[in-house]
Amino acid sequence: MGTLLETQNVCKYFGGLKAVENVDMKVEKGDIFGIIGPNGAGKTTFFNICSGFYAPTHGKIIFNNNDISGVSPDKIARLGMARTFQNIQLFKYMSVLDNVKTGFHIKTESTMTDAILHTNRYKKDKEYVNEKSIEVLKKVGLSKYAETKAGNLAYGIQRKVEIARALALDPTIILLDEPAAGMNPNETDSLREFIKQLNEDGYTIVVIEHDMKFVMRSCNQILVLSFGQKICEGTPEIVKADEQVHQAYFGKGIIAGKGLQ
Amino acid sequence: MKHFIDTIKSTYGKYKVIVWIICSLLLLIFPALIPSNYVMGVVCRILFYATLAGSLNVINGYSGQMCIGHAGFFCIGAYIEAILATQYHINFWVLLLVGGIITAIIGGLIALPTLRMQGIYLSIITLGFSEVVRLIALNWTSVTGGAMGVKGIKSPTLLGFTLSSPKQYYYIFLVIGIVFIFVTNRIINSRTGSAWISIREDELAARSLGIEIKKYKILNFMYGAFWAGVMGAAYAPYTRYIDSTYFSLDEGFNILSMVIIGGQGTLIGPILGAAVVNSLTELLRSFSEWRMVAYAVLIIAMMWLRPQGLVGASDSVLAGDKMKKKKIKVLAKEEK
Ligand SMILES: Nc1ncnc2c1ncn2[C@@H]1O[C@H](COP(=O)(O)OP(=O)(O)OP(=O)(O)O)[C@@H](O)[C@H]1O
Ligand SMILES: [Mg+2]
Numbered sequence: 001m002g003t004l005l006e007t008q009n010v011c012k013y014f015g016g017l018k019a020v021e022n023v024d025m026k027v028e029k030g031d032i033f034g035i036i037g038p039n040g041a042g043k044t045t046f047f048n049i050c051s052g053f054y055a056p057t058h059g060k061i062i063f064n065n066n067d068i069s070g071v072s073p074d075k076i077a078r079l080g081m082a083r084t085f086q087n088i089q090l091f092k093y094m095s096v097l098d099n100v101k102t103g104f105h106i107k108t109e110s111t112m113t114d115a116i117l118h119t120n121r122y123k124k125d126k127e128y129v130n131e132k133s134i135e136v137l138k139k140v141g142l143s144k145y146a147e148t149k150a151g152n153l154a155y156g157i158q159r160k161v162e163i164a165r166a167l168a169l170d171p172t173i174i175l176l177d178e179p180a181a182g183m184n185p186n187e188t189d190s191l192r193e194f195i196k197q198l199n200e201d202g203y204t205i206v207v208i209e210h211d212m213k214f215v216m217r218s219c220n221q222i223l224v225l226s227f228g229q230k231i232c233e234g235t236p237e238i239v240k241a242d243e244q245v246h247q248a249y250f251g252k253g254i255i256a257g258k259g260l261q
Numbered sequence: 262m263k264h265f266i267d268t269i270k271s272t273y274g275k276y277k278v279i280v281w282i283i284c285s286l287l288l289l290i291f292p293a294l295i296p297s298n299y300v301m302g303v304v305c306r307i308l309f310y311a312t313l314a315g316s317l318n319v320i321n322g323y324s325g326q327m328c329i330g331h332a333g334f335f336c337i338g339a340y341i342e343a344i345l346a347t348q349y350h351i352n353f354w355v356l357l358l359v360g361g362i363i364t365a366i367i368g369g370l371i372a373l374p375t376l377r378m379q380g381i382y383l384s385i386i387t388l389g390f391s392e393v394v395r396l397i398a399l400n401w402t403s404v405t406g407g408a409m410g411v412k413g414i415k416s417p418t419l420l421g422f423t424l425s426s427p428k429q430y431y432y433i434f435l436v437i438g439i440v441f442i443f444v445t446n447r448i449i450n451s452r453t454g455s456a457w458i459s460i461r462e463d464e465l466a467a468r469s470l471g472i473e474i475k476k477y478k479i480l481n482f483m484y485g486a487f488w489a490g491v492m493g494a495a496y497a498p499y500t501r502y503i504d505s506t507y508f509s510l511d512e513g514f515n516i517l518s519m520v521i522i523g524g525q526g527t528l529i530g531p532i533l534g535a536a537v538v539n540s541l542t543e544l545l546r547s548f549s550e551w552r553m554v555a556y557a558v559l560i561i562a563m564m565w566l567r568p569q570g571l572v573g574a575s576d577s578v579l580a581g582d583k584m585k586k587k588k589i590k591v592l593a594k595e596e597k
Contacts, residue, residue: 077471115451
């Protein structure tokens with residue numbers, strides 16, 4: 001299938017703090033790729049580097065055969081990478097529909113002049129966005145919330161809206177930062193189904209998640225970070241069996257082995 | 262209250278066309294109904310400030326940048342008109358556009374280095390910029406006339422008529438205002454407008470959606486500056502004389518107060534703000550100094566109780582969680 005997203009020796013230092021240190025990753029097309037690690041391991045920072053929000057201190061990021069190290073987020077989004085945030089960044093005072101509509105920005109191109117003169121390009125864009133955003137909401141199963149203010153929705157649904165908005169970019173890869181945080185077990189189960197479905201629809205997915213069961217069941221490849229460094233990468237079986245992973249999560253000995261079953 | 266508003270809304274819906282025709286006619290014959298030149302002067306000022314405050318609202322209200330030196334842009338437009346009209350006898354209508362375009366370019370140049378700054382830092386830069394512009398106007402005597410200002414600015418003509426009294430100038434300000442509202446409304450409801458609003462609502466999210474923050478912030482600044490320049494160019498021949506004292510920081514705060522009181526993030530807000538503030542100015546004229554105190558109190562009260570302004574965008578970060586709290590209170594009441 002080929003590699004879609006690759007990092008080589010990526011580092012990010014905040015002053016003396018090595019938040020991410022020499023991380024290599026290879027995400028293949030069609031993967032559901034999990035990133036796990038204890039709190040403060042550098043997972044979110046790593047995502048921010050991949051999506052252009054931080055420039056790496058060292059190292060290289062290659063996406064779809066483009067070197068995107070230090071490239072701005074808007075350019076990376078245009079290359080086909082979408083993301084969500086750990087602390088949900090919705091336009092909370094806008095309706096769900098308007099949130100998704102805003103996501104179509106890079107899929108349209110009418111200018112200020114088009115808007116003033118109401119040219120054909122302007123009208124076409126409007127029509128396209130209206131049609132497509134309804135389509136996206138339907139696909140994600142949020143049609144009934146179309147007119148609801150995003151900030152008034154339950155946590156779990158907000159996370160889904162954020163994913164819907166990301167889908168508007170028509171990305172090839174989606175980075176999800178703890179999509180199950182704040183969800184109850186039922187919601188988590190349906191989220192897993194949903195992510196599987198997205199993957200079957202052709203999206204490559206990279207997901208940061210604390211919920212071990214979730215990761216072990218959903219992902220075909222897993223990267224484990226601890227104190228900024230990669231301590232393990234491989235299939236769920238390999239990660240489950242890895243001694244260092246157990247140590248990172250549970251310390252040496254004692255209750256090791258229990259949590260990963 | 263809600264019932265009352267609904268009644269108005271449904272009545273309006275039924276007689277929409279008639280309402281529009283009546284309003285247009287009223288606006289058209291308005292000067293004929295008002296005999297007093299003094300009242301006409303106040304009306305002109307309201308119309309004029311409605312557009313000027315509107316141009317600031319494009320920046321502060323729609324993209325969430327905080328410009329407080331708007332008098333600087335206004336000043337540039339006014340001097341461009343005054344100088345080019347008195348020395349090179351260029352047509353007023355051409356100068357409206359020239360004033361707007363040059364001011365827009367300067368606005369872009371100011372926005373460029375300040376892009377990385379946010380909130381209070383951008384505010385301070387625009388404040389400094391406004392003072393620099395005023396000082397240049399005051400000290401570049403050979404071009405701006407220095408402290409003497411520019412005198413004898415010609416009134417505009419249209420089809421052979423000279424438009425000079427407030428009654429005539431009313432139509433100039435009215436037409437510019439209508440064009441401003443029309444064009445701005447279209448932009449706000451377009452891809453460009455939603456990019457501005459998305460930056461105001463959540464810059465991080467906007468970036469993740471591929472929206473070019475820098476480009477849209479500059480565009481926004483330029484568009485707001487353009488209309489401030491146009492209004493400057495329209496203003497100079499109205500007073501026929503300008504000097505640097507017209508464009509002090511006080512003037513900047515005056516414009517800002519209209520936006521804050523009337524409402525940010527809606528097209529109607531600055532119009533209402535201009536009406537309220539200018540009417541108050543007239544009513545409180547005899548209290549001179551106390552007038553400023555009244556404004557200050559009004560602005561503080563506004564930011565406290567209704568940060569988005571009287572008719573500002575309630576569903577936005579401008580209103581913040583003020584609205585939410587109210588909603589919860591209402592819900593709690595209903596439950597009781
Ligand atoms: N902008 C920043 N400036 C300074 N330090 C930062 C910054 N962002 C993150 N850090 C630090 O980098 C380290 C990694 O943080 P990061 O948020 O990437 O961890 P994480 O793995 O996502 O943790 P969590 O599971 O809690 O989300 C932490 O020690 C954090 O304090
Ligand atoms: Mg994190």
